Amino acid sequence: MTTFQENLEKYAELAVKVGVNIQPGQTLVIRTPISALELVRLVAKKAYEAGAKNVHVEWSDEELTRTKFHLAPDEAFHEYPAWIAKGFEELAENGAAFLSITGQDPDLLKDADPERVANLNKAGGKALKTFRSYIMADKVSWSIVAAPSEGWAKKISPDESKDRAVEKLWEAIFAATRTDQADPVAAWKNHLKTLNEKMNELNKRRYHALHYKAPGTDLTIELPDTHLWVSGGSTNKDGVDFVANIPTEEVFTAAKKTGVNGTVTNTKPLNYGGTLIDQFTLTFKDGKVVDFTAEQGYETLKRLLDTDEGARYIGEVALVPHQSPISETDLIFYNTLFDENASNHLAIGTAYAFNIEGGKEMSEEELEQAGINTSITHVDFMIGSSEMDIDGITKDGKREPVFRKGNWAF
């Protein structure tokens, strides 16, 4: 077996054992591009070996997506198959685990009509609303891992041959996800413990607000009274642990919907539904985006912010040290799974229900009453750098260092 094959198997095992943590008798649903075929086959094998009852795969193909955006009529982009959404809901209700494999060419939809992209995202968001609410509330185990498409690999290594670019990206993925370590499953247990310690400390400190300072950024984010900091390790409604993102380096909570003020500048490009948005700023007043600029992808950003009312408010506040295996690859991945976990980030759109006390049991209305944002969208964007300082502000106005020069200050 080559090192690549060994690492691919270890990565598949990580996805099954640590990512979705498949349980005997469970169905595993994999959503994946066809380009990840080799990984999918290994994941399925490991899942059955771990006792999965069934593995159901929903495939996509970049070339077909491109063809659709070029040739289909407008009305095709206002629809999402209701029966698939219903199927996902049923699978979730029956306790299936959901693994997504990301790896899309960041420029896939570069030439597509942004209105079509927005319409399709909206149609999907609406149709999958109930399913997404199960995911957002951690009712089921779910996880996201990655596999290079040729387009993605060439975006990162434009001067390499396709094969070499893909090989290099796999190496970066293996490094960033600790797969290249001797025992990745053990390495992850350790890592999750460290994240938990930060989480517990923040939950003890109970900050009233965070104040972000960096070039282009001066932003204050209030936190709801009942906010809960959460780390990469999650637990579903049946008490089974899982890790929603591999890699994950974040400790995160919900913002107070109406408590965000100031301006923030992104530090890494945002790949939204196949279009890149970069060098952008958002200006907030009482939680709402009241102004924004973008050097790249302005139109797409505008449409994202216009998705619904909640798309102009912050849902998630995530703290991520600038130092991590991801950062050490020294790459911009043009993929949120990696870039967000190498950088402090915020998310536009819906907050995670589990980020406030009792949130998992609340209706949408109750979540809004508790002060957090709801929306059909949730899009992370990266704002961290080695120049970022963050202060925690206590209820009585005292300031404490949380981040200094991009890393944890405690």
Add this chain to the structure above:
Amino acid sequence: MTTFQENLEKYAELAVKVGVNIQPGQTLVIRTPISALELVRLVAKKAYEAGAKNVHVEWSDEELTRTKFHLAPDEAFHEYPAWIAKGFEELAENGAAFLSITGQDPDLLKDADPERVANLNKAGGKALKTFRSYIMADKVSWSIVAAPSEGWAKKISPDESKDRAVEKLWEAIFAATRTDQADPVAAWKNHLKTLNEKMNELNKRRYHALHYKAPGTDLTIELPDTHLWVSGGSTNKDGVDFVANIPTEEVFTAAKKTGVNGTVTNTKPLNYGGTLIDQFTLTFKDGKVVDFTAEQGYETLKRLLDTDEGARYIGEVALVPHQSPISETDLIFYNTLFDENASNHLAIGTAYAFNIEGGKEMSEEELEQAGINTSITHVDFMIGSSEMDIDGITKDGKREPVFRKGNWAF
């Protein structure tokens, strides 16, 4: 463009224009193995160019199927996702067209537990019963074309390299489907005209029964009074023409359920759900299989016959000349789409509703009352050869030659 690329495009066009004959605004559903990716991309392109609103693809992967049969627990084989069946019904009700791409390794499930194979076929048959009834009644346009998997290609050319075997099988497919002719769409219009002429003549003759004679075969099949001969060209409920099998060389009708007597021997191997059944005989009394033998795949044949009550009766009676572009390839394809269209064949299981007058509007009970068979299964098996003679027997007992030495006698 290479000849291969040219032929592949012509074949995709044939599938879209002649096969499902896609109409503006229609959704095309493609069910296909991932190995047919290149063909699927071309079919999607041609479909959108012909005005399709959307192309939805349901993918499968042989390796995943094999893994499931090896590693999944027994209960996994008693289930078929109800939401997918429901989705197919909805798509059909909304007028979608359905294209299946066949190409499975004939030995895919050779080492699988036959009980698992039977259970999965049964579960799928039950779940898809309503959808299948739409197909069987030609409510929607549907078509089957082919694309080689490596396993299938190697089965036909075991001594060639994988690449060469696949190349040779593509050449055979292009020849057998008239794709290698200058204008395949025109060639098909011509061919369908010829088949129509045979159909019209048989419908005029209104035989009471057919009598088959060949080595190992002496079989009489009565036809229902209201039987209708049908050829490869079909018309859906909206009046749109389509061709359900590419290639098709058959003119076929329904058997009288209780009117089959004698013994029949197969002449080409039958590939049933990944297992080969060969050198088998079926003996009928008053329509029912009362005895059977098989040198290969006995257990699978037994389970097929035990699927339900109707699986012991004949549904379809198809006349196919021994001379055709398929026969001229001089290959056994180990794939029913090709082998059945190079050979007289019968089908075990359900009859096509449109093979009796008014059948499309009948319930299952009414179809049985009209004298034809219903079942959750429908499996063609090949009985033709250059040594087969078939007589038509009129109501008053007169015999007329229908086939002599494997070819049309009129």
